[in-house]
Amino acid sequence: MRSLVLALLFVLIALPLEAVATHDVVSIIVPAGLEVESLDHSAVNRIFLGKTKQWQNHESIIMTVNKDKKAMALFCEQFAHKTPRQFFMYWRKQLYSGHSMLPKNFDTDQQIIDFIGEHPNSIGFIASPITDPRVKELVISP
Amino acid sequence: MGRFSFLFLLLILLVPIPGRALNFSDTFQVHGFASQGYINSTSNNFLAHSRSGSIKMSDVGVNANWQPLDSLRFGAQAYYRNLGDYNENSVVLDWGGVSYQPFDIIGIRAGKVKMPLGLYNEVRDSQFLLPMVFLPQSIYDESRRDSNLAYIGAGLFGNIDCGRFGDIDYHLFSGETDFPDESQLQQNNVSSAIAAIDRNNAVPASKKNSLIPDSYESLDRESDDLYGGALVYNSPIGLRLGATLIHSKASIYLNDSSEAAGNTLTHKRFVFSAEFSTEQWLIVSEYGETDRTTTMFGSTTLDGPSQSWYVMACYSPFENWTFSVLYDEFYRMKHDKHSDDRPQSEPYTGWRKDMGFGIRYDINPWCNVKLDYHYIDGTAMQLSVINEDPKRYWSYFAARLSVVF
Numbered sequence: 001m002r003s004l005v006l007a008l009l010f011v012l013i014a015l016p017l018e019a020v021a022t023h024d025v026v027s028i029i030v031p032a033g034l035e036v037e038s039l040d041h042s043a044v045n046r047i048f049l050g051k052t053k054q055w056q057n058h059e060s061i062i063m064t065v066n067k068d069k070k071a072m073a074l075f076c077e078q079f080a081h082k083t084p085r086q087f088f089m090y091w092r093k094q095l096y097s098g099h100s101m102l103p104k105n106f107d108t109d110q111q112i113i114d115f116i117g118e119h120p121n122s123i124g125f126i127a128s129p130i131t132d133p134r135v136k137e138l139v140i141s142p
Numbered sequence: 143m144g145r146f147s148f149l150f151l152l153l154i155l156l157v158p159i160p161g162r163a164l165n166f167s168d169t170f171q172v173h174g175f176a177s178q179g180y181i182n183s184t185s186n187n188f189l190a191h192s193r194s195g196s197i198k199m200s201d202v203g204v205n206a207n208w209q210p211l212d213s214l215r216f217g218a219q220a221y222y223r224n225l226g227d228y229n230e231n232s233v234v235l236d237w238g239g240v241s242y243q244p245f246d247i248i249g250i251r252a253g254k255v256k257m258p259l260g261l262y263n264e265v266r267d268s269q270f271l272l273p274m275v276f277l278p279q280s281i282y283d284e285s286r287r288d289s290n291l292a293y294i295g296a297g298l299f300g301n302i303d304c305g306r307f308g309d310i311d312y313h314l315f316s317g318e319t320d321f322p323d324e325s326q327l328q329q330n331n332v333s334s335a336i337a338a339i340d341r342n343n344a345v346p347a348s349k350k351n352s353l354i355p356d357s358y359e360s361l362d363r364e365s366d367d368l369y370g371g372a373l374v375y376n377s378p379i380g381l382r383l384g385a386t387l388i389h390s391k392a393s394i395y396l397n398d399s400s401e402a403a404g405n406t407l408t409h410k411r412f413v414f415s416a417e418f419s420t421e422q423w424l425i426v427s428e429y430g431e432t433d434r435t436t437t438m439f440g441s442t443t444l445d446g447p448s449q450s451w452y453v454m455a456c457y458s459p460f461e462n463w464t465f466s467v468l469y470d471e472f473y474r475m476k477h478d479k480h481s482d483d484r485p486q487s488e489p490y491t492g493w494r495k496d497m498g499f500g501i502r503y504d505i506n507p508w509c510n511v512k513l514d515y516h517y518i519d520g521t522a523m524q525l526s527v528i529n530e531d532p533k534r535y536w537s538y539f540a541a542r543l544s545v546v547f
Contacts, residue, residue, distance in 0.1 A: 040306075041306075042305060042306050042308075042378060045378070046303065046309065051246065051301045051303070051309055052246055052303070053212070053213075053243070053246055054245070054246065060212035060213070081378065081379070081380060082419075082421075083421050083461065085461060085504070085507075086419070086421075088507065089271060092268070092270070092271055092546060093264075093265045093268075093271055095173055095205070095207075096173075096175065096203070096205065096219070096265055096267070096268040096271065096546075097237075097256050097264035097265050097268075098205075098217055098219065098237040098238075098241075098251075098255065098256055098264075099241075099264075100215075101171050101207045101209060101215065101217075102171060102173070104168070
């Protein structure tokens with residue numbers, strides 16, 4: 001009986017830990033050498049909607065879009081407040097009305113990491129853990 | 143040409159390459175869109191000779207953008223459109239010019255620029271982006287599209303960051319409208335001018351209007367004194383609020399005369415807009431008035447504001463399906479809704495009340511199909527070149543297949 005209670009207790013404790021361990025998050029990444037460590041939530045939103053085009057040092061932001069389904073869905077849910085379809089529609093409206101070109105887009109997390117690692121003022125998002133020293137994750141405040 | 147665009151559509155659909163954009167380099171992109179539609183109406187024609195069904199609803203747009211500097215971009219969009227029997231059947235410049243934006247808060251555009259009017263005028267040509275086959279006609283009148291589509295001139299634009307409260311887009315402009323030589327509105331003006339000349343020639347010489355020529359040779363429309371601006375507030379919770387104000391003047395010249403035969407002075411045209419979107423819902427409403435004075439051959443034929451408003455709700459229970467319902471109302475004269483001041487006309491020529499339903503299915507990220515049904519009371523905004531004797535109650539069904547690349 002005692003072991004049953006302990007097992008139940010373990011399961012109850014382990015469940016939320018497991019949930020945290022597998023909780024899907026998206027990371028906003030920039031080149032490791034960029035002198036930016038954090039952004040707030042609305043700043044991320046504005047950058048990826050093309051409304052903020054420059055870093056604070058006035059260098060132009062090179063924004064990239066990750067078309068990987070998981071990364072895109074997580075990014076849209078956490079930062080864009082749109083579905084992936086609404087996000088792409090937004091950008092097509094910018095394009096066909098003559099307001100903007102489409103942002104650079106890539107199919108995988110690795111392609112995003114490779115591009116950002118090679119472009120000093122770029123920014124992107126990935127859903128996999130960051131192991132490449134060429135890029136770093138930004139701290140996002142509410 | 144309609145057959146050409148349809149084949150073009152099929153060709154695009156048959157090539158199994160996702161994301162068909164042509165990116166020649168990091169700074170040069172080519173994109174485009176195309177659509178083919180079908181319309182069938184009862185009692186009245188709408189935009190085409192639709193009572194017998196028409197597939198003369200085709201358009202193709204191709205744009206190219208070159209960004210040599212981060213803040214400098216050159217771009218243009220070529221546009222082909224075929225709608226009904228009234229030829230807009232040629233390739234025209236939809237928009238094109240230069241955009242320079244050194245700071246997020248301010249930039250300048252010059253050339254032919256899409257006119258900011260309500261929330262959707264700038265994207266009205268790209269069928270793929272619209273929830274229904276046509277935008278609400280009270281604000282986005284398709285038969286008078288060429289008057290409101292774009293301006294040739296320059297504009298200031300930018301985005302003002304309001305922190306956690308969202309941001310504001312603005313666009314101020316001045317220029318003129320580029321009226322095409324051939325369009326439904328142009329055809330309608332020609333028909334009206336010829337009818338006025340014929341009527342004048344039929345009366346005794348002593349009663350003739352000396353401002354009306356004896357014969358018709360040509361008609362030109364010219365625009366001047368066009369300026370305006372638009373503000374759109376974008377909240378972080380999916381709410382957008384917009385306001386547009388436009389002033390314009392369009393004159394008609396007959397037989398290459400240097401004196402205008404008539405003109406329409408739009409003292410002010412305003413549109414207030416509200417849009418709320420969530421993952422599954424898009425709810426939008428816009429209200430507008432156009433205060434204008436039209437004179438022709440020395441007589442005032444129209445003087446006062448029109449009134450337009452609509453409410454539209456779009457529901458997407460699944461990612462690929464959107465169901466829309468629309469109520470759209472237009473009054474030719476806000477203060478004379480039943481045409482009491484025009485006893486020679488039927489009262490219903492003064493209004494248009496449209497109840498519409500639409501289904502949109504996104505076949506894939508670059509192709510969708512839409513089906514619309516509309517039941518309409520009233521014939522305001524109908525051009526006589528399409529319907530000589532329009533009926534009060536009428537309806538139409540429209541379908542459209544659209545692709546982008």
